[in-house]
Amino acid sequence: MKKIKLFIASGLGTGYLPVAPGTWASAATAVVFLLVAWGSEANPYYIAGAMAGILVLSSVACVALGKFAEKQFGRKDPSQSTLDEWAGQALTYLFLPIGSGLCDLLITAAAGFLVFRIFDILKPPPARRLENLPYGWGVLADDLMVAVYANLVLQVILRFWFA
Numbered sequence: 001m002k003k004i005k006l007f008i009a010s011g012l013g014t015g016y017l018p019v020a021p022g023t024w025a026s027a028a029t030a031v032v033f034l035l036v037a038w039g040s041e042a043n044p045y046y047i048a049g050a051m052a053g054i055l056v057l058s059s060v061a062c063v064a065l066g067k068f069a070e071k072q073f074g075r076k077d078p079s080q081s082t083l084d085e086w087a088g089q090a091l092t093y094l095f096l097p098i099g100s101g102l103c104d105l106l107i108t109a110a111a112g113f114l115v116f117r118i119f120d121i122l123k124p125p126p127a128r129r130l131e132n133l134p135y136g137w138g139v140l141a142d143d144l145m146v147a148v149y150a151n152l153v154l155q156v157i158l159r160f161w162f163a
Helices: 002-009 021-039 044-073 083-093 102-122 135-161
Strands: none
16 A cells, blocks of 8 residues: 555656656656647647646645655655646646647647746745645645646747737
């Protein structure tokens, strides 16, 4: 049971990848976004459903396993716990315009990945303060806040780009 919890807490193993595991988790979410969008012929309902599902499942797991992850990895917001990046990246992609065709889909995926990662690194207010919430709440809340920023910026940029 402990191994299953660790696998889930590590964002399906992305937390164990070398150098910047949060970036790997965001990249994994971007790949899921691409696969769902491409496989559904860019059906916005399928994409929104998949991203909402990742958002909800990873958020619930992050909070539920937050105390466990901190105890297992020996610190607050351990880098091995990447469920927060899965949730944040999924929220970033929620309801984005994707244009038409594979090229537009790749632009949307790449832009979403890059903008989320930039905001996640910068952590503009109040994101940094949200990290002070206990256990999984603090780990998750800052990423959801930066994802809201990323999504809003991308809504403007991509709607202009694809117009």
